[in-house]
Amino acid sequence: MFEKWLYRVLIGLFLLQVLLPFAGLIQFTLVGGSGALSFASFATLFSDPSFASSLLNSLWLAASAVLLSIVIFTPPVWHAYLYAPRLLRVIEAVSFVPFVVPAVVLALAYVQFFSSGPLDLVGTPYLLPFAFALLGMPFYIQVFLNRLRHADARAIHEAAQTLGASDFQAFVRIQLPLLRSGIINGSLLVFTISIGEFTITQLTTGGSYNTLPLYLLITFTNNPLEGSAMAVVTLFLAVAGVVAALSAASSRRRRIHAVTASEEAS
Amino acid sequence: MLSVRNLTKQFRDHTAVEDFSAEVAAGEFIALLGPSGSGKTTVLRMVAGLLQPTSGAVYLGDRNVTKTRPKDRQIGVVFQSYALFPHLTAGDNIAFSLKVRRWSKQDTARRVDELLEITQLSHRKDYYPEQMSGGERQRVALARALAFNPPLLLLDEPLSALDAKVRISLREMLKDVQRRLHVTAVMVTHDQEEALSLADRVIVMQSGQIEQIGTPEEVYHSPQTAFVSTFVGVATPIPVTAAGDGSHDVRWGDYAFPWLLTIAQKRELADGGTHIYIRPEAVKLLSAPTARHEPKGEVLFSMFLGNAVRVRVRMSDEIVLTADVMGGKAMYRPGQSVFVQLRDDRVDPKDDPRDR
Numbered sequence: 048m049f050e051k052w053l054y055r056v057l058i059g060l061f062l063l064q065v066l067l068p069f070a071g072l073i074q075f076t077l078v079g080g081s082g083a084l085s086f087a088s089f090a091t092l093f094s095d096p097s098f099a100s101s102l103l104n105s106l107w108l109a110a111s112a113v114l115l116s117i118v119i120f121t122p123p124v125w126h127a128y129l130y131a132p133r134l135l136r137v138i139e140a141v142s143f144v145p146f147v148v149p150a151v152v153l154a155l156a157y158v159q160f161f162s163s164g165p166l167d168l169v170g171t172p173y174l175l176p177f178a179f180a181l182l183g184m185p186f187y188i189q190v191f192l193n194r195l196r197h198a199d200a201r202a203i204h205e206a207a208q209t210l211g212a213s214d215f216q217a218f219v220r221i222q223l224p225l226l227r228s229g230i231i232n233g234s235l236l237v238f239t240i241s242i243g244e245f246t247i248t249q250l251t252t253g254g255s256y257n258t259l260p261l262y263l264l265i266t267f268t269n270n271p272l273e274g275s276a277m278a279v280v281t282l283f284l285a286v287a288g289v290v291a292a293l294s295a296a297s298s299r300r301r302r303i304h305a306v307t308a309s310e311e312a313s
Numbered sequence: 314m315l316s317v318r319n320l321t322k323q324f325r326d327h328t329a330v331e332d333f334s335a336e337v338a339a340g341e342f343i344a345l346l347g348p349s350g351s352g353k354t355t356v357l358r359m360v361a362g363l364l365q366p367t368s369g370a371v372y373l374g375d376r377n378v379t380k381t382r383p384k385d386r387q388i389g390v391v392f393q394s395y396a397l398f399p400h401l402t403a404g405d406n407i408a409f410s411l412k413v414r415r416w417s418k419q420d421t422a423r424r425v426d427e428l429l430e431i432t433q434l435s436h437r438k439d440y441y442p443e444q445m446s447g448g449e450r451q452r453v454a455l456a457r458a459l460a461f462n463p464p465l466l467l468l469d470e471p472l473s474a475l476d477a478k479v480r481i482s483l484r485e486m487l488k489d490v491q492r493r494l495h496v497t498a499v500m501v502t503h504d505q506e507e508a509l510s511l512a513d514r515v516i517v518m519q520s521g522q523i524e525q526i527g528t529p530e531e532v533y534h535s536p537q538t539a540f541v542s543t544f545v546g547v548a549t550p551i552p553v554t555a556a557g558d559g560s561h562d563v564r565w566g567d568y569a570f571p572w573l574l575t576i577a578q579k580r581e582l583a584d585g586g587t588h589i590y591i592r593p594e595a596v597k598l599l600s601a602p603t604a605r606h607e608p609k610g611e612v613l614f615s616m617f618l619g620n621a622v623r624v625r626v627r628m629s630d631e632i633v634l635t636a637d638v639m640g641g642k643a644m645y646r647p648g649q650s651v652f653v654q655l656r657d658d659r660v661d662p663k664d665d666p667r668d669r
């Protein structure tokens with residue numbers, strides 16, 4: 048009995064700790080310094096053209112990073128999981144490097160490597176999708192591996208082969224749908240990491256390229272009210288993104304339930 | 314139909330399969346029987362082309378397919394975990410091999426319906442694997458493996474994940490389907506009852522090697538190695554001594570039983586073997602000794618099996634016999650004294666002048 052209450056209190060404290068800052072943020076945005084409820088800070092935010100451009104910049108950077116992750120990480124991890132367990136261990140170990148190394152170090156490495164010679168890309172945003180994909184790599188690979196391990200992927204691939212499918216047919220028609228939820232959830236993590244990335248963006252572009260986090264910092268320093276509205280928008284964007292991706296991942300489930308339901312009805 | 318020649322598979326320092334050779338005739342049902350880790354799955358995977366043998370060859374008819382990719386071997390495989398495609402319905406799972414072979418829509422639909430009917434799954438056509446029971450998934454896996462009319466079907470412990478009742482009914486269906494479609498089948502199992510009841514011939518394996526190939530009767534009644542006699546069926550080894558007069562008569566204490574032995578066992582004893590193996594149904598329990606002075610034992614416990622009562626009888630400190638008393642109403646209480654006769658139904662009574 049006592050343990051049950053203790054448990055509830057702890058959960059309550061945890062939720063308060065998570066939710067209070069957000070509640071404060073929303074309250075501050077809507078009421079602000081004037082004391083009256085107002086949406087003025089949102090109006091200011093949306094009428095600022097540099098907000099729209101930073102949002103677009105962040106979206107295309109994140110989308111490119113996701114695309115890169117899917118294309119670069121999926122096939123080798125899949126292949127190693129099925130056919131080369133020792134190589135897989137190496138890949139897993141290497142994939143943790145960006146997780147362990149601070150972003151500042153990664154950024155400096157990038158600046159160093161790309162600041163001269165034929166790859167003079169420092170100061171442009173074209174490096175960023177690669178850097179973001181690298182940052183997201185440990186998360187993408189773990190999530191995808193997790194799906195592989197739970198999906199009986201190897202036996203299913205072998206089944207497709209014995210049924211007459213070529214490797215390519217079996218990969219596209221069976222493995223991709225089978226592993227889709229892993230790819231989607233991994234992409235989701237790369238996307239959120241990319242949307243919020245600050246350090247590498249700042250250091251490699253020297254602040255010349257406006258993304259959502261950079262915009263947030265600048266506006267917040269200049270005008271705290273607008274900055275907090277910005278934060279709320281970011282929050283909502285993140286929530287909407289999570290919901291959209293989760294619903295995509297569970298669409299297969301819903302289809303199955305629909306079949307069951309129609310069967311029960313008839 | 315299928316000819317496997319001197320297959321060997323080495324995993325680094327470990328030999329999983331060694332010098333495995335077998336010939337399978339068209340239409341035959343072969344069971345590969347052996348304990349866990351004996352290399353059954355490894356053999357099956359090499360036949361299917363999913364694993365390259367270290368040495369040896371696989372022939373389908375007179376075609377050497379050792380280097381042929383699995384997709385070009387035209388072999389149906391039923392996997393232990395079923396490996397159904399979870400995002401496809403039962404019907405689409407079955408249709409997959411026909412779609413990659415570019416069958417026409419009508420032909421595909423007709424073949425799928427035919428297989429659903431054979432496996433009694435017509436009402437599950439639009440179900441996804443996760444909506445089906447284990448037995449239904451198993452049947453989808455079977456139908457899917459048979460869809461493209463493969464001449465050879467491989468099954469890796471197809472029934473092991475099912476409960477006893479479903480297992481028996483699926484066993485019958487499997488045999489029926491195999492006969493009806495005239496497909497040659499090789500099934501891996503570690504369940505000896507399954508192997509004996511389904512197969513035309515049984516290959517008993519241990520530690521990557523073949524112990525014996527034979528019909529279920531041969532494997533059960535004429536085991537050629539000590540391993541086969543204990544692994545196939547229940548058998549109690551009892552230490553015996555040869556009579557020493559060249560007759561290979563066997564003595565257990567002062568109890569002689571010349572009629573019990575198979576030729577192989579006699580040969581083994583002549584080669585210096587020291588045990589014979591007694592099956593539960595070869596033990597007869599008497600409440601009083603006859604003129605032959607049967608050895609006395611003590612009942613340890615009895616167990617009701619439905620059609621028989623299984624009794625464990627301690628004969629001495631080392632020897633505990635297992636006896637199956639068929640259809641009897643007799644009661645056996647722990648501690649009770651019984652007298653043991655050993656009989657062997659395969660031996661012509663003429664060979665045993667003293668009894669029967």
Ligand SMILES: Nc1ncnc2c1ncn2[C@@H]1O[C@H](COP(=O)(O)OP(=O)(O)OP(=O)(O)O)[C@@H](O)[C@H]1O
Binds near residue numbers: 352
């Ligand atoms: N990929 C592999 N790498 C290394 N060793 C392996 C590999 N596959 C199988 N083995 C070994 O080969 C031996 C035979 O394995 P196999 O799977 O053929 O046994 P099995 O008879 O099918 O057993 P079970 O009844 O448990 O399925 C085992 O000792 C196993 O550890």
Ligand SMILES: [Mg+2]
Binds near residue numbers: 353354355
């Ligand atoms: Mg196995």
